Amino acid sequence: MxxxxxxxxxxxxxxxxxxxxxxxxxxxxxxxxxxxxxxxxxxxxxxxxxxxxxxxxxxxxxxxxxxxxxxxxxxxxxxxxxxxxxxxxxxxxxxxxxxxxxxxxxxxxxxxxxxxxxxxxxxxxxxxxxxxxxxxxxxxxxxxxxxxxxxxxxxPAPFNNLDQNLQAFAKKGAHTIGCSHCSQFSNRLYNFSPANSQDSTLDPLYAMQLKQQCPRGPNGNVDPNAVVFMNFSPTAFENSYYVDVLRNRGLFTSDQTLTTSPDTLSEVRDYARNNIQWQTDFADAMIKMSQVEVLTGNAGEIRLNCRAINP
Ligand code: HEM
Known part of the structure; x- marks a missing residue:
């Protein structure tokens, strides 16, 4: 951690x-x-x-x-x-x-x-x-x-809990667009804990839909190549992710646990209500993230081919 x-x-x-x-x-x-x-x-x-x-x-x-x-x-x-x-x-x-x-x-x-x-x-x-x-x-x-x-x-891994994610992930509404492989969350559907095979914090209807999209094969595992959209408007960048989380439709544990502390829950509620506020805060968070430990001046190199270091 x-x-x-x-x-x-x-x-x-x-x-x-x-x-x-x-x-x-x-x-x-x-x-x-x-x-x-x-x-x-x-x-x-x-x-x-x-x-x-x-x-x-x-x-x-x-x-x-x-x-x-x-x-x-x-x-x-x-x-x-x-x-x-x-x-x-x-x-x-x-x-x-x-x-x-x-x-x-x-x-x-x-x-x-x-x-x-x-x-x-x-x-x-x-x-x-x-x-x-x-x-x-x-x-x-x-x-x-x-x-x-x-x-x-x-x-960070998708099964992280809130303590592990706290500082960054109030802003991680990036999960409003895109896809995930079923294997990243299938533990929440089939083998969550000895007492409950399904994660009880996951909306049962949503869990049923996910199971249809991510069925288990004869070996008991989901197809490693199967993917699902991460929310209902997976190509539009807006705050529906937060609405989903409030309805227990966060795909990953790391998403859903945002509702488990009063502070992050209130932030999720605010962002679910206010798309512009969230978009602005997201942009600020991206600017900050994009400056982490950067190399500048004469450090490193300008690669000629992005896929390989210079000869
Ligand atoms: C707790 C932190 C995070 C966890 C555990 C996490 C986990 C994941 C996982 C498991 C996937 C699915 C990958 C796959 O199976 O193909 C995913 C997708 C994605 N994540 Fe995150 N993520 C986190 C934070 C972030 C942040 C901070 C951003 C953006 C700044 C982000 C942007 C995305 C996007 C855009 C996708 C969709 C990618 C695609 O469709 O190809 N995530 N994330």
Whole structure:
């Protein structure tokens, strides 16, 4: 639990906001933000799942070695990288959008725009294209040169309880868009505890729907590839997540436990009532998250290919 709490404390520490700048590429690559936005939009109109994929990828980047693009590095025969670690393996999506933006950026201004920044811009653009409020992205991150599968253990797990999640997750209404693999929550449906096979904090009707979408196979396990939408309007970025949580329709334990303390419950109620307030607070939380432990100045490198460290 300690690394999680540490990471979350860092997220909400304003001291981290010093080194990055809005409009960082104004002189060195003036079209950078435009190019990235175009690539996100193009991908989104082919597949709406790209938007939640990119938001989650940015979050998972920032939680491991800070927002340094390390999540983008591919595994090699000698190194199992973050993309293949716990919480990430087989469930990250959107790599190709970062790659296509990077290819255009390298043509436009070679060796200037970091992959970590591309991901931060792409996450913002994904929220906007899904109907959310945008924000100015502070930039100037440099790319990390280390990516280890073992370190993704720092990413919070869906069965975490409130104590483990408290500081960050009042804001984690990002689960208003996107999908989840059934295996991430099937313990709540089939083998919750010795006394109750089903989690009693889950709305029974919702549990029934989830069981239909995530049936168990002959071996007793759910299909590892089966996915469900995380709420009823999975591509629209709005506050319905909080309404779902109030109705015991939070998909993960980590979502549902937001109702178990008076403080977080009242925050959930406020956000369920006030979409604009939540959108604004979400944008602020993303700006803070996107500055965790960033590399700046001469640290790290500007990767030429986001999927591999420079030769
Ligand atoms: C307690 C903290 C969190 C936990 C336990 C958690 C857990 C999960 C899990 C298990 C999934 C499903 C992955 C899959 O099976 O494909 C998921 C999806 C997602 N998460 Fe989280 N998450 C947390 C916080 C966050 C935060 C802070 C953000 C954004 C800043 C976020 C954004 C997303 C998005 C957008 C998706 C959908 C991804 C897609 O559709 O490809 N999550 N999360």
């Amino acid at each position: 300690f690394p999680i709490v540490l990471a979350l404390t860092l997220i909400f520490s304003s001291q981290l906001e010093a080194e990055l700048q809005v409009n960082f590429y104004r002189n060195t690559c003036p079209n950078a933000e435009l190019i990235i936005r175009q690539e996100v939009q193009r991908a989104y109109f082919r597949d709406r799942g790209i938007a939640p994929g990119l938001v989650r990828m940015h979050f998972h980047d920032c939680f491991v070695r800070g927002c340094d693009g390390s999540v983008l590095i591919k595994s090699t025969p000698g190194n199992s990288a973050e993309e293949d670690g716990p919480s990430n393996a087989g469930s990250l999506r959107g790599f190709e959008v970062i790659e296509s933006a990077k290819a255009r950026l390298e043509q436009e201004c070679r060796g200037v725009v970091s992959c970590a920044d591309i991901l931060a811009y792409a996450a913002r653009d994904s929220i906007v294209v899904s109907g959310g409020l945008g924000w100015d992205v502070p930039a100037g991150r440099r790319d990390g040169q280390i990516s280890l599968a073992t370190e993704t253990i720092d990413i």
